[in-house]
Amino acid sequence: MRFPGFCGNEALKMRLSAAGDRLSHCYILEGPAGSGKKTLAGLLAAAMECEGAGDRPCGTCSACRKAMKHEHPDIITVDSDKATIPIRLIREMQADAYIKPNEGRRKVYLIPRAGDMQGPAQNALLKLLEEPPSYCAFLLLTDTSEKLLETVRSRAVTLTMSPLSRQQLSAALREREPGTPPEELDRAMDRSDGYLGAALTLLHTPDTELEQKAQALADGFASGDELAFLSVLMPLEKLSRTDFLQLLTILQRSFVRALDPGRETVSSLSRCSRQQLFDGARAIDGAISLLQANGSSGHAVGHLMAAMRP
Numbered sequence: 001m002r003f004p005g006f007c008g009n010e011a012l013k014m015r016l017s018a019a020g021d022r023l024s025h026c027y028i029l030e031g032p033a034g035s036g037k038k039t040l041a042g043l044l045a046a047a048m049e050c051e052g053a054g055d056r057p058c059g060t061c062s063a064c065r066k067a068m069k070h071e072h073p074d075i076i077t078v079d080s081d082k083a084t085i086p087i088r089l090i091r092e093m094q095a096d097a098y099i100k101p102n103e104g105r106r107k108v109y110l111i112p113r114a115g116d117m118q119g120p121a122q123n124a125l126l127k128l129l130e131e132p133p134s135y136c137a138f139l140l141l142t143d144t145s146e147k148l149l150e151t152v153r154s155r156a157v158t159l160t161m162s163p164l165s166r167q168q169l170s171a172a173l174r175e176r177e178p179g180t181p182p183e184e185l186d187r188a189m190d191r192s193d194g195y196l197g198a199a200l201t202l203l204h205t206p207d208t209e210l211e212q213k214a215q216a217l218a219d220g221f222a223s224g225d226e227l228a229f230l231s232v233l234m235p236l237e238k239l240s241r242t243d244f245l246q247l248l249t250i251l252q253r254s255f256v257r258a259l260d261p262g263r264e265t266v267s268s269l270s271r272c273s274r275q276q277l278f279d280g281a282r283a284i285d286g287a288i289s290l291l292q293a294n295g296s297s298g299h300a301v302g303h304l305m306a307a308m309r310p
């Protein structure tokens, strides 16, 4: 089952309440960092414990409030500071699972790095998933469910986080980060793959060196000043092929964004005509193909000098 990304909790609540008491006893939440797995897990856990009569989680009952403050005694996080989740933790969870909930309707075990369980730990978990006490539920978070054994996956409902549309992401960011210049929001969105958490993190992360170089190249191109453009372009021949490819991918996104007639913000490239942008984007495509075909960085610089010179 695909689980479309969400901007706020409202859309999610609607889906959860539609599931009602039919919530499964085991969910795998898969998606990259910043895709909202933890938010969704928190809401699922609250929905499982909620004592409200209507939609769950109601957000106001005592169980919901405790769940949201991470203070509910029957929502238990199983994690470790080790690179992998030791089997000992899974065995402890197994023993704990046979003790009835303290106060909640269910006992919810949340494993934030389920993909970091090795085979033996996963097999120990599997034993529990095969015959869990009726009140137990498990939330397994991972970047990809492929890190889990097929036998574990077959016992769970997999919820795949999927990216937001540009419009949804833009609205959610503007709501959470009012006053941020639109250009900054735009660039965070470009780098976030459509995930809200990732975009929020990126907003507060300085640009990488490659991003700065891509920006300088775009500025040089837009200035129409050949010397300025070449002075940024020439030193790029020293980049490794991988770095150059990454830089060109970033640059290409800026061009695609500038060509989008629906875009709302202004970048240096907005000074260029559509024809100039098309030509520039084609030149970047050509350089990317060269590098992908094992051409050198010097070769790609030569191509850009000839094809992209303002």
Ligand SMILES: [Zn+2]
Binding pocket: 049, 050, 051, 052, 057, 058, 059, 060, 061, 062, 063, 064, 065
């Ligand atoms: Zn509630």
